[in-house]
Amino acid sequence: MEKITILEGRQSQVYEKNNTPAEFDITCETTSLSGSVSQRACVFCGSRVVLYPVADALHIVHGPIGCAAYTWDIRGAVSSGPELHRLSFSTDLKEMDVIYGGEKKLHKSLTELIEQYQPKAAFIYSTCIIGIIGDDIDAVCKKVSQEQGIPVLPVHSEGFKGTKKDGYKAACDALMKLVGTGPTEGIGKYSINILGEFNLAGEAWIIKSYYEQMGIQVVSTMTGDGRVDDIRRSHGASLNIVQCSGSHGQAGKNDGREVRHPVSAGVLLRHRRHEQGALRCRTAFQ
Numbered sequence: 591m592e593k594i595t596i597l598e599g600r601q602s603q604v605y606e607k608n609n610t611p612a613e614f615d616i617t618c619e620t621t622s623l624s625g626s627v628s629q630r631a632c633v634f635c636g637s638r639v640v641l642y643p644v645a646d647a648l649h650i651v652h653g654p655i656g657c658a659a660y661t662w663d664i665r666g667a668v669s670s671g672p673e674l675h676r677l678s679f680s681t682d683l684k685e686m687d688v689i690y691g692g693e694k695k696l697h698k699s700l701t702e703l704i705e706q707y708q709p710k711a712a713f714i715y716s717t718c719i720i721g722i723i724g725d726d727i728d729a730v731c732k733k734v735s736q737e738q739g740i741p742v743l744p745v746h747s748e749g750f751k752g753t754k755k756d757g758y759k760a761a762c763d764a765l766m767k768l769v770g771t772g773p774t775e776g777i778g779k780y781s782i783n784i785l786g787e788f789n790l791a792g793e794a795w796i797i798k799s800y801y802e803q804m805g806i807q808v809v810s811t812m813t814g815d816g817r818v819d820d821i822r823r824s825h826g827a828s829l830n831i832v833q834c835s836g837s838h839g840q841a842g843k844n845d846g847r848e849v850r851h852p853v854s855a856g857v858l859l860r861h862r863r864h865e866q867g868a869l870r871c872r873t874a875f876q
């Protein structure tokens with residue numbers, strides 16, 4: 591089989607075992623080449639990764655059906671209750687929508703789906719084509735929010751405008767519009783939010799139980815097994831524990847309360863590393 595060569599612009603970003611010199615200095619934190627699935631995902635995909643585990647929200651992809659299919663149930667995040675997030679709704683834009691605009695279609699889709707599923711909030715994702723045709727999704731979201739009485743949040747995640755990481759920021763910007771809009775009654779002094787934990791295999795439940803055994807109240811997890819009402823009142827927590835700083839680091843700093851968790855999701859449950867995170871949490875409360 592013919593070997594596929596690494597694209598020139600990616601050569602400093604790919605390490606080939608048994609083929610790359612040991613002193614290889616890998617490049618990180620740079621903009622990826624254009625193109626999507628084979629290299630890195632697009633801005634829209636990044637925003638879907640972060641927001642999609644919010645299980646009682648409606649998620650509508652405003653764009654062609656391919657964008658929604660590409661990210662349908664993208665990481666299989668599990669929920670202890672509602673599973674609305676696992677459905678991948680799309681406005682399914684076609685040629686005529688591209689010519690005449692998709693705002694009416696978005697309004698109709700939103701109205702129908704909110705009436706059918708009664709979500710706690712709705713996230714509307716912009717895809718590449720929305721950036722090109724210029725649909726005013728902010729205006730549509732504002733109108734539907736007033737009509738339906740729930741938060742309807744635009745996610746400015748046009749695929750071409752950056753990297754997957756820019757999608758994380760677009761998602762956090764949308765999340766931050768929810769934070770601070772709910773009541774904080776019942777939240778104690780020793781309370782945290784867990785940010786950047788996506789509950790892909792139920793690990794959020796285990797981590798949450800550890801903190802609860804330490805006497806620490808977990809107000810919200812963002813976004814694994816996430817609930818809109820928990821996010822709305824999360825500003826009442828005393829501390830943000832940021833597990834995945836790539837996706838939620840900025841959100842953790844937004845209100846000035848952050849402890850950067852010293853581990854990534856893959857190693858969190860190793861005893862010593864998790865112990866370090868818990869100790870840093872304890873220190874922050876002292």
Ligand code: SF4
Binds near residue numbers: 634635719
């Ligand atoms: S938003 Fe753009 S890059 Fe991303 S999946 Fe859709 S068409 Fe592809």
